[in-house]
Every structure is written in structure tokens, then in C-alpha cells.
Amino acid sequence: MRVLLRRIIFFVLFLLTTSALLAWLALRGSLPQLDGSVPSKAIGASTTIERDALGSVTISGSSRRDVTWALGYVHAQERFFEMDLMRRSAAGELAELFGAAALPLDRRARVHRMxxxxxxSLAKASSTDREVIGSYTEGINAGxxxxxxxxxxxxxxxxxxxxWTGADSLLVIDAMYFSLNDAGNKRELAFARMKAALPDTAYRxxxxSGGWWDAPLSGPAMRWPDPPGPADLDLRNLDKSLLQDAEPAADVAPGSNSFAVSGALTGGPALIANDMHLELRVPDIWFRARLIYPDPRRPGARIDVSGASLPGTPAIVAGSNxxxxxxxxxxxxxxxxxxxVLPDPAARDRYLTAEGSAAIDTHVESIAVHGADAQSIVVRETRWGPIMAEDVDGTPLALAWTAxxxxxxxxxxxxxxxxxxxDEAIAIAHQAxxxxxxxxxxxxxxxxxxTIAGRMPLRVGGFDPLLPADWSKPDTGWKGWVAASDYPQISNPPQHRLWTANARIVDEGRHLELIGDGGYELGARQKQIRDGLRAREHFTAADMLDIQLDDRALFLDPWRKRLLALLDKGVAGTGRDAMRKALDDWDGHASINSVSYRIVRAWRNEVRDTVLDAFAGAVRRQHADFKxxxxxxxxxxxxxxxELRPAHLLPPGYASWEELQLACLDRVAVNLEKQPGGIAARTWGERNTARIAHPLSRALPGFVARWLDMPADALAGDSNMPRVQSPDFGASERFAVAPGDEEHGYFELPGGQSGHPLSPFYGAGHRDWVAGKPTPFLPGPAIHQLRLEPAAR
Incomplete structure (x- = not known):
């Protein structure tokens, strides 16, 4: 019996060991080739692919075509799955990989028929663009x-x-539209309900669009409107059933910081810093690359461009040449x-336009589902875009979206x-x-x-772009794109400094009208960057990093002072006493060990959500599901x-604004105190702990997920300050560089360069990003070299 038991145990161990070995071999089989040579009929001359210690890639070739092919080859070997996710997310094809769980995402995307x-678009592209995309696509599929x-x-x-297909590269660009825009335009749907349900003074x-926090490049801060008077809106008698335990408003949104100083402040070339804020993942969305090839305009010269490439596209998106x-x-x-979309009373499935009646186009979109039958959706389209919603009076609404x-x-x-x-770059940006x-x-x-890079719609007819409008009227709607000559532009300002951080940039007037208001971020972060630039008269790359990593809590400091004054006047209590004591550790930063920062932030957000939900409750009198x-x-x-304390705008159930603020504090205290260690243990780092995950890790056992994900580091920073940081959102790269002096620039990347967990470059550089430690902008010495050699055709 014992012999049999030993044999069974041995056999089970053998099976487990064999299975583990086979799995390991399978994983190793999908590793990119780093050294040696690869023959290709698509390469015109020998092309090298070098990798440094972080996996940053340098591609050198005798033509941009060869370099493009090689970039596609590298992107596919290192990042094909992530590229696949981007094209599928834009096209609404994720369920083909992940099954029915992805159908809601696909349905939302598929309505746009990307x-x-x-x-x-590919069929109408220039011959040059088609050639570039063709070469890049060939390289991807070869890799x-x-x-x-x-x-x-x-x-x-x-x-x-x-x-891969050529259209897939355009879909990756479309995926960035989805990331950076609201593809459902839910904000303006909500505005339509607010406009219909609230007095105009309350709606405004x-x-x-802005107030005293503004820090535009041109013009003053805007004046915030006065609150509605009691004759317009009185919230005190609002039915409490209309109030909700509101979901906390998001504190972060896709954005970025970018700022620059001219040569007058550097003693040489101008200097620029950029950190693009996006959802953080493993591997990072960007892929560090340097491309070197002959300059087609100048014999003997070479193009040398470095920075962040976007796998799935053949361009360096941000960087230096x-x-x-x-x-x-x-x-x-x-x-x-x-x-x-106003129906034609004389014909079903037709609608009115300025040129008369037009037919609604109907498309049946089939969505493939892994492990199940395909699903279909019907898309109804107008000349302006797909019909996706209804106005407050039930009229169908079509979405006109630049994408x-x-x-x-x-x-x-x-x-x-x-x-x-x-100047040359500005002209290119206007056509992008x-x-x-x-x-x-x-x-x-x-x-x-x-300036603004990318296409902007030219609106005519004087309609309010924040509310649904009737475009069946003559000369109303979008009339093509804004001409390049009309784009706003600021060059070499007298202060020698430029800054952008997703807030309003230009003064009220024609330029602001052209750009519109798609939900500008509060200017606090932009203002802190502006003031950081104004505090110096000479700049190096290290000075730019100091601003990027600035986690001073200037935005929340007035709230801290308000809270201290409130506690000094309010009635003492166990929770309030503990909160008051915890506020003593305030160091003026969103630092990982700060309890006071977390308290002030949580209290401010509780006050905000409580006050704003009363206004939402007023809208729910007409629209019960409004958020x-x-x-x-x-x-x-x-x-x-x-500050004004208008009694008529108090949410129901509160006798005064002071009582409301104390009640919010008590709710925060109860929530923090019931957690292990109580209020004194509630640091900001505990709340702001990294969750930077691989796309598949949530579906895998915990020990595997921990292997794929980045470490759960406590992270400094927050929204409304230059160092934007949440557990899974923040700087998807950080760099600063002076063109011509790239050797003294830096480039930080979270989440690593490679998408393969057995690669030496998986997670490479992430620790430096967490610590804010600059790594060189240019790739370091090559430790691997792969040569692409032309083969006989």
C-alpha cells in the first residue's frame, strides 16, 4: 500500500512538474528575439534594432520605410496583445476575445461603426500615408x-x-478619441435635463466655464455667476426622497501637464516638459523608441527622433528630433x-434637414462572441452621426462627433x-x-x-453647443473644419513661459468660441504650474522635474483652514477631537504618511457631494433617474x-451651513474610525496605493495576478496639483528635454517597456517612476542587437 501511495505521489508530482515545465516553455516561446539576425524580403538594406538595459529601442536604417517596418516588427513582438486591445476597443470587438462579459463595451463602441x-479613411488616404501604413502593417505581421x-x-x-490590417492602425488612433473624449457625450445630455428642470440662474x-482658479495663457480669470435667489430656487423644502447617497464625483480625468520655457530662460535651446495623464496599466501605453534614418531633404544628414511611440501606429507621438x-x-x-432629429411628418424613417427630407440609414452590426453565438445591434445613422439618445421632450438625438x-x-x-x-511644427499640428x-x-x-493640434469643427448658426440643437435650419450646424489660419496660437510670449494642464487656455472671444467648453479642468493645477514657472528665472531639466513632482496641497489648504476654524467653534466630540488632533501632522503636501491630508480631502469631498446632490434632487423632480x-x-x-451661506440653498435637513459642514465631518470621522487602527492610522498612502495591473490579472488567481501587476506602492500626489496621482491613474510618462541637448533630458515610464512577464524589460524603469528618479531621455548603451537583413525577393 505504501509503495502504491509513493508511486501515486510521484506520478502527481511528475505531472505537476511536467505541466509547469511545458507552461514555462510555452511562455518562453513567445518572447521576442533580441539578438541575431532576421532575413526579410521587405527590408531594402540592413537595419538594426538595439535595446538598452530598460528595453528602450533604437532602430537605425537606411530609409524611413525600413525603419517603419522594423518598428512594426518590434511593436508586434513586444506589445501585440495590447495593440489588439486598442483596435478592438475602438471597433467594438472585445467580446470576440473575452466572451459575453465584454458585450456592453462592444455595444457602446459599435454604434460608432469605427x-x-x-x-x-484608409481608402481615401494619400499614397504616402498608405505606403507608411502598409510598411508598418507588414512589419507587425512579420514580427x-x-x-x-x-x-x-x-x-x-x-x-x-x-x-493586423492597415485599418487597425487608424483604429488605434480612434481608440485615443475614446480615451480622451466622452464618446457618449453624457455631460451635455445631463446639461439638457438641468436646463429644462432648473431656473436659468441655477443652471448658469x-x-x-471658469472662475478665480483660472490661469489661462491669455486674458484674466472668469467671474463666477452669483447663486440663484430664493425666488428662483429654494432647496430647503425639497423632498428628501429625491436625495441620494451620491457616488463620489471623479477627481481625475484624462489629461496631462505640459509646459515650456524659451531660450531666454535656459541660455540655449528652449526646454519642454510633458507628462500625459492616463489610466495606468502593465505594460504602459507608450513604448520608448529612437528612430534614426537619412534625412530625405538633406543629403548626408540624418533624422534622429526619440520619445514615446504608440504601439499600433508608426509615429513618435511626443518627443524630440x-x-x-x-x-x-x-x-x-x-x-x-x-x-x-426631427421626423418627416410625411414619411416614416425619414428626417428633416436644411436641404429637405433624408432617409435614416440602418446598419446591422454583428458582434462576434468568444464561446457563444454572435450578437447583433441595429445602428440608425443620420448625416450628422448615429442616433444614440433622446432629448428631454422625447425627440431623437444624433451625435455629431469629430472622431x-x-x-x-x-x-x-x-x-x-x-x-x-x-513655426513649422505649429503648421503641421493644424493639419493633424x-x-x-x-x-x-x-x-x-x-x-x-x-496651439491646438487636431481637427476642430466649424460651427455656424449661433446655436448653443452645450445643448441639443435643431440643425434642420439653413446654415446651422457644422460646416467642415476650422481653417488652419483661424486656429488660436501663442508664440514666444513676453514672459518666456507657456503652460497647459487641461484648463481653459485662451481669453473669452472668438478663439474660445472655436475651441468650445468640453468640461475644462479646474485651473488649480494649471495655476500651480504657472506659479512654479514664474518663481524661477533660469531653468534646467531638473527644475522641470521639480514642477512635475510638485505635490504641494495648495488647493486644499483653504479647506484645511476652514475645517480648523469650524472645529474651534463646533461642539467637541470623540470623533471630532480625534480629527482635530490628526490635523496637526499637516505638512502642506499630498504625502504618503499624511493623515491630515486624507482627512481634509475626504471632508471637502463629502461637503461637495452633499451640497451638489441637493441641486441634482431639484432636477429629479422632473427626471427621477438624473445624476x-x-x-x-x-x-x-x-x-x-x-462663503455667502444662502439659507434657501441649504439641502433639506440642515439648519445652517455650519451644521452641514459638521455633519459631513462626523460622517467622515465615523467612516475612518471604524477601520483598523482608527483615524490616526488613515494615511494618504493607504488610500492612494498603486493598483497598476495587467489587463488579464483580474481574471487570474491572486498569486499569478501579483506576478503580473506592479507592486502596491503608496503614492504621493493627487488631483488639483502638478503631481497627478491616483491608484491607477497618473503620469503615463514624464519627460523634459531641450532639442539638440537630448543627452541632458530625462524620460520616466511606469509599468515597463515589455508586455511579456518573462522579459527582462517587464516592469523595467517602473521603480524610477515611483520614486520620481530621472532616467536618461536617450536610450543607454545597447545590450542587445538584432539585425534585419534584406533577403532575395
Missing amino acids: RARAEA LAALQVRPFAYLLTRNTPRP FLTA RSIAWGFTNSYGDFADWVR THEGAVNLELLKLETAETA GMPAQNFLVADRFGSIAW LPRLSQAEHALWSLL
Whole structure:
């Protein structure tokens, strides 16, 4: 019996060991090739792919075509699964990989029919763009085919990767539209309900575009409107059933910081810093690359461009080419409008336009589902866009969104690689087919400039773009794109400084009208950057990093002072006494060990949500399911109410504004005290702990997920300060560089360079990003070299 038992145990151990070995071998089989040579009929001359200790890639070739092919090859070997997710997320094809759980995401995306639009855009693209995309696509598919085993994510999901197409690269650009814009335009749907249910004074009070926190590049801060008077709105008698335990408003949104100083403040070339704030993941969305190839305009010269590439596209999105350096921040302009689709009374499934009646186009979209039958959705489209919602009176609404209009996507951004001056870069930015972004550029001659990069719609007819409008009237709606000559632009300002941080940039007037208001971020972060720039008269790259890592809590400090004054006047209590004691550790920063920062932040947010939900309750009298949209400027409204203390705008159940604030404090105290260790143990780092995960880790056992994810580090920083940071959102890269002096720049990357967990570059550089430690902007010495050699055709 014992012998039999030993044999069974031995056999089980043998099976487990064999299975583990086979799994390990399978994983190793999908590792990229780092050294040696690869023959290819697509390569015109020998091309090298070098990797440094962080996995940063340098590709050197005899033509941009060869380098493009090689970049596609590397992207596929290192990041094909992540590229696949981006094209599928834009096209609404995730369920084909993940099954029915992904259907809600696919249905929301598929209504925009992005794959059909991408294929149509590719067919109309210039011959140059088609050639670049064709070469890049060939490289991707060659890199994928060269792996001995399909990428490990497909082994886990039991799928086979689908070859890349040219349209897929345009879909990756479309995916950035989805990341940076609200593809459902929910904010303006909510505004329509607010406009219908609230007096105009209340609507304007809640939805204004800016106030005293503004720090635009041109013009003064805006004046926030006065609160509505008691004759317009009285919240004291609001039925309490209309109030909800509101979900906390999001404190972070896709954005970025970018700022630049001219040569007058550096003693040489201008200097630019950029940190693009996006959802953080493993591996990072960006892939560090340096491309070197002959300059087609100057015999004997070479193009040398470095920075952040976006796998799935052949461009360096942000970086430097030794003549110019550039970066982006989300502009938060208004690039989507709801159009009222008025039915033709004489014909079903037709609607009215300025040119007469038109038919609604109907498309049946089939969504493939892994392990199940395909699902279908019906998309009804107008000339303005798909019908996706209803107005407050039941009228169908079509969404006009720049992403779905012809010309929204192109490869003009590639021309930045060969641009030599800030002025040349600005002209390129105006023609770029991409989500409209703030574009900052610095050049080696010391010049700096700002403009909008990407397409902006030209609105005519004087309608309010924040509310649904009737475009069946003559000369009303979008009339193509804003002309390049009409784009706002600021070059070499007298203060020698430029800054953008997703807040309003330009003064009220024509330029602000062209850009619109798509939900500008509160200006607190932008103001802190501006003031940090004004505090210095000479700059190095290290000074730019100091500003990027600035986690001073200037925004919350007035709230701390308000809370201290409230506690000094209020009635003492166990929870309040503990809160008052904890406030003594305030160091003026969103630091990981600060209890006071967490308390002040939690209290401010509780006050905000309590006050704003009363206004939402007033809207629920007409629309029972109403939820407030994200009101980025609500700080102005909230602070105005606390300062003015209008009794008629108190939420029901509170006798005074002081009572409301104390009640919010008590709720926060109860919540913090009931956790292990009580209030004294509630540090900001405990709340702001990294959750930077691989896309598949949530579906895997914990020990595997921990292997794939980045460490659970406590992170300094927060929203409304330059060092934007939440557990899974923040700087997807940080760099600062002076064109022509790249050797003294830096580039930090979270989440690592490689998407393969057995790669030496998986998570490489992440620890430096957590610590804010600068790593060189240019790749370091090569430790691996792969040569692509031309093969006989």
C-alpha cells in the first residue's frame, strides 16, 4: 500500500512538474528575439534594432520605410496583445476575445461603426500615408509570425491572434478619441435635463466655464455667476426622497501637464516638459523608441527622433528630433454636439434637414462572441452621426462627433520628425488628424509656441453647443473644419513661459468660441504650474522635474483652514477631537504618511457631494433617474455657497451651513474610525496605493495576478496639483528635454517597456517612476542587437 501511495505521489508530482515545465516553455516561446539576425524580403538594406538595459529601442536604417517596418516588427513582438486591445476597443470587438462579459463595451463602441469608417479613411488616404501604413502593417505581421508561440495572453484566453490590417492602425488612433473624449457625450445630455428642470440662474451657476482658479495663457480669470435667489430656487423644502447617497464625483480625468520655457530662460535651446495623464496599466501605453534614418531633404544628414511611440501606429507621438521637442495635453474643447432629429411628418424613417427630407440609414452590426453565438445591434445613422439618445421632450438625438467625421484621422503628425522650427511644427499640428489637443513645442533656436493640434469643427448658426440643437435650419450646424489660419496660437510670449494642464487656455472671444467648453479642468493645477514657472528665472531639466513632482496641497489648504476654524467653534466630540488632533501632522503636501491630508480631502469631498446632490434632487423632480455629470468647475460654486451661506440653498435637513459642514465631518470621522487602527492610522498612502495591473490579472488567481501587476506602492500626489496621482491613474510618462541637448533630458515610464512577464524589460524603469528618479531621455548603451537583413525577393 505504501509503495502504491509513493508511486501515486510521484506520478502527481511528475505531472505537476511536467505541466509547469511545458507552461514555462510555452511562455518562453513567445518572447521576442533580441539578438541575431532576421532575413526579410521587405527590408531594402540592413537595419538594426538595439535595446538598452530598460528595453528602450533604437532602430537605425537606411530609409524611413525600413525603419517603419522594423518598428512594426518590434511593436508586434513586444506589445501585440495590447495593440489588439486598442483596435478592438475602438471597433467594438472585445467580446470576440473575452466572451459575453465584454458585450456592453462592444455595444457602446459599435454604434460608432469605427471599423467601417477606418476602412473608408484608409481608402481615401494619400499614397504616402498608405505606403507608411502598409510598411508598418507588414512589419507587425512579420514580427507576430516570427514568434515561436503566440503571445502568452492568447494562450490564457484560448484565442489565436488575428493578423493586423492597415485599418487597425487608424483604429488605434480612434481608440485615443475614446480615451480622451466622452464618446457618449453624457455631460451635455445631463446639461439638457438641468436646463429644462432648473431656473436659468441655477443652471448658469452650476455650469459656468471658469472662475478665480483660472490661469489661462491669455486674458484674466472668469467671474463666477452669483447663486440663484430664493425666488428662483429654494432647496430647503425639497423632498428628501429625491436625495441620494451620491457616488463620489471623479477627481481625475484624462489629461496631462505640459509646459515650456524659451531660450531666454535656459541660455540655449528652449526646454519642454510633458507628462500625459492616463489610466495606468502593465505594460504602459507608450513604448520608448529612437528612430534614426537619412534625412530625405538633406543629403548626408540624418533624422534622429526619440520619445514615446504608440504601439499600433508608426509615429513618435511626443518627443524630440534634435531640432524641435513637443508634447500634448487634453484640450477639453467641445468636439461633440447633440442634434435634434426631427421626423418627416410625411414619411416614416425619414428626417428633416436644411436641404429637405433624408432617409435614416440602418446598419446591422454583428458582434462576434468568444464561446457563444454572435450578437447583433441595429445602428440608425443620420448625416450628422448615429442616433444614440433622446432629448428631454422625447425627440431623437444624433451625435455629431469629430472622431466619426471624414478627415478626423491621418498621419500628418509623422511630419514632426523632420520639422526644424516651432513655426513649422505649429503648421503641421493644424493639419493633424487626431483628437484635438493642446500642443506645445520648443525648438533649438530658443522659441516656444502653443496651439491646438487636431481637427476642430466649424460651427455656424449661433446655436448653443452645450445643448441639443435643431440643425434642420439653413446654415446651422457644422460646416467642415476650422481653417488652419483661424486656429488660436501663442508664440514666444513676453514672459518666456507657456503652460497647459487641461484648463481653459485662451481669453473669452472668438478663439474660445472655436475651441468650445468640453468640461475644462479646474485651473488649480494649471495655476500651480504657472506659479512654479514664474518663481524661477533660469531653468534646467531638473527644475522641470521639480514642477512635475510638485505635490504641494495648495488647493486644499483653504479647506484645511476652514475645517480648523469650524472645529474651534463646533461642539467637541470623540470623533471630532480625534480629527482635530490628526490635523496637526499637516505638512502642506499630498504625502504618503499624511493623515491630515486624507482627512481634509475626504471632508471637502463629502461637503461637495452633499451640497451638489441637493441641486441634482431639484432636477429629479422632473427626471427621477438624473445624476449630475462631472462638474469640473464646481469648486467655484461650492466655495461661493460656503462663503455667502444662502439659507434657501441649504439641502433639506440642515439648519445652517455650519451644521452641514459638521455633519459631513462626523460622517467622515465615523467612516475612518471604524477601520483598523482608527483615524490616526488613515494615511494618504493607504488610500492612494498603486493598483497598476495587467489587463488579464483580474481574471487570474491572486498569486499569478501579483506576478503580473506592479507592486502596491503608496503614492504621493493627487488631483488639483502638478503631481497627478491616483491608484491607477497618473503620469503615463514624464519627460523634459531641450532639442539638440537630448543627452541632458530625462524620460520616466511606469509599468515597463515589455508586455511579456518573462522579459527582462517587464516592469523595467517602473521603480524610477515611483520614486520620481530621472532616467536618461536617450536610450543607454545597447545590450542587445538584432539585425534585419534584406533577403532575395
